[in-house]
Amino acid sequence: MAKSDAIPAPTVRRLSLYLRQLELYRETGLRTVSSKQLGESLQLTDAQVRKDLAVFGHLGHPGIGYRVEEMIGRIRRILGTDRVWNVALVGAGNLGRAFASYRGFITKGFNITAVFDADPSKIGTVMPGADPVVVQPVxxxxxxxxxxxxxxAILAVPMSDAQAIADQCMQAGISGILNFAPMALRVAPGATIINVDLAVHLEQLSFRVCELRR
Amino acid sequence: MAKSDAIPAPTVRRLSLYLRQLELYRETGLRTVSSKQLGESLQLTDAQVRKDLAVFGHLGHPGIGYRVEEMIGRIRRILGTDRVWNVALVGAGNLGRAFASYRGFITKGFNITAVFDADPSKIGTVMPGADPVVVQPVxxxxxxxxxxxxxxAILAVPMSDAQAIADQCMQAGISGILNFAPMALRVAPGATIINVDLAVHLEQLSFRVCELRR
DNA sequence: TTTTGTGAATTGCTTCACAGCA
DNA sequence: TGCTGTGAAGCAATTCACAAAA
Known part of the structure; x- marks a missing residue:
């Protein structure tokens, strides 16, 4: 049945956005929200929102909408963030420090519990964060x-080290890697890698600006 | 005709990846590359690669492939990175510092020429980067x-300030904003915003890990 | 009323498969 | 032979539109 169908990737991306928006709504005290409201907040059609939220089965209430609190719980369960993930951060440079001190991670259920770096001068220093962590050698x-x-694991290391570090992580039993080095990493079976290239985002912006002017 | 057709968003995303890969090939001295090779490097089918590269019109050479140098030029021209963009960085915290010191931006044609922050203790300090910049008040x-x-503009500011800063940027004539605050910003006509939420990427990773285990 | 859930229609993207060129 | 470019086919995602529920 529908329950075991794979969720389309675009839907999963939007689930994260719904969750963020719903958590904002909750802060303002809103108890229920319609697909129309949610869609307007995120620039999506109401039909799109309903189709996406249908992955949970019947959860909306005709004439009323969706219960904010309930939806938050359901989405977190689907995304796997209804628990705390322990995360290793590799790379204690500027980007690594930004991740370690970012409060958004811990509130979303990601706890950076270990930090590694290859630079001897960084080892033993303390990374400030949710609970501060001492930098260990790789x-x-x-x-x-x-x-x-x-x-x-979050990889915030130079491109030249990224594949080797990723291999070490996967060999050590890591299930998922968020890679910020600007290259696609080879992935071992049983592991997942998401590549985020910050320069690529700027290029996409550049394209869209040019397109708009065209 | 085909020339003025809009390029599909997924294709634009991949163009950035092709560019990155082609620049790697160039470093190794490779002069030409086939759609099959390029596809294997990036985990795409050869047909996909050819369809994507067809946005340039006839550029490939049957029996030979695509000329690396030529493709790099063409893709940069499409993405709008065949020039240098001056970029303002708003937010001189850890994330901002990471951007300022990231060498990848300047080699891609993005030059951070001004840095702003609201924190008086940061103003007047020097952000290290391609050419170091003094932090100015917002x-x-x-x-x-x-x-x-x-x-x-790159926005690396707290969520509470993001919309106000974005509005100021757009009023000042900025055409494109890369927003790292975890919220969707309202965009003025004539401007473009790309939102990057680092926590969302971790959630996507969490989902994929759960999915793999299912 | 308002708003959901969902088949049907539509749009868009990817893959196939092969003609044509080097 | 090796490889591109591209119609045609196939698949996936979005939007439409409306019956049903509160």
Whole structure:
């Protein structure tokens, strides 16, 4: 049945956006929301919103809309963020420091519990964050990942090191990698990699600006 | 005719990836590349690659493939990065510092020529980067954008300030904004906004890991 | 009324498969 | 032979439009 059908990737992306918006609504005290309202907040059609939310089965209430609190719980369950993920951060440079100190991660259920770097001058220093973490050498990566309950890794390392570090992570049993090095990494079976290239986003912006002027 | 047709969004996204890969090929001295090779490097089918590259009209050479150097030029021209964009960075926190010092931006044609922050203790300090820039108060944003030739802005500010800053940027004549605050910003006509939410990427990763285990 | 859920229609993207060129 | 370019086919996502529920 519909329950076990794979959720389309565009829908999953939007689920994250719905969740963010619903959490904003909750802060303002809103209890229910219609597909029309939600769609307007996110620049989507109401039909799109309803189709997306139909992955949960019947959850909306005709004439009323969707209960904010209920939807938040359901979306988190689908996304797998109804729990806390322990995350390893590799790379204690500027980008790494930005991640470690970003409050949004912990409120979303991602807890950076270990930080690694190859630079000896950084090892032993403290990364400020949800709970501050001492920077460890990359050589301790495998052992630490195995010891603590770490499933995800954020890679904020130079391109030249990225594949080697990713391989180490996957060998150590990491299930998912969020890679910020500007290259597509080879992925081992049983693991998942999402590549985020910040320069690519600027290029897309450049294109859209040119397109608008055309 | 085909020339003036809009390029599909998925194709534009992939053009950035082709460009990155082609620049890697160039470094290794490769002169030509087939759609099959390029596809394998990026996990795409050869047909997909050819369809995408067909936006340029006839550029491939049957029996030979595509000339690396030529393709790089063509893609940059389409993306609008065959020139240097002056970019304003708003927010001199950890994330802002990461952008300012990221070498990838300048090699792609994005030059951070001004940095702004609301925090008085940051103003007057120097942000290290391609050419180091002194942090200015946000009050000088409009004047500086008008004075220098600044078309794009990167927003690395708290959610609470993001919309106000974006409005100021657009009023000052900015054409494109890359927003890292975790909310969708309202956009003025004639401007473009791309929203990048780092926590959303982690959620997508979480989902994919759960899915894989299912 | 308002608003959901959903088949049907539509639009858009990807893959196939092959003619044509080097 | 090796490879491109592209119609045609196939598949996926979005939008439409309306019956049903509150």
């Amino acid at each position: 050589s301790e990566l495998a052992a630490t990942i195995g010891l603590r309950n770490i499933d995800l | 009050s000088e944003l409009a004047a500086t954008i008008g004075l220098r030739n600044i078309d794009l």
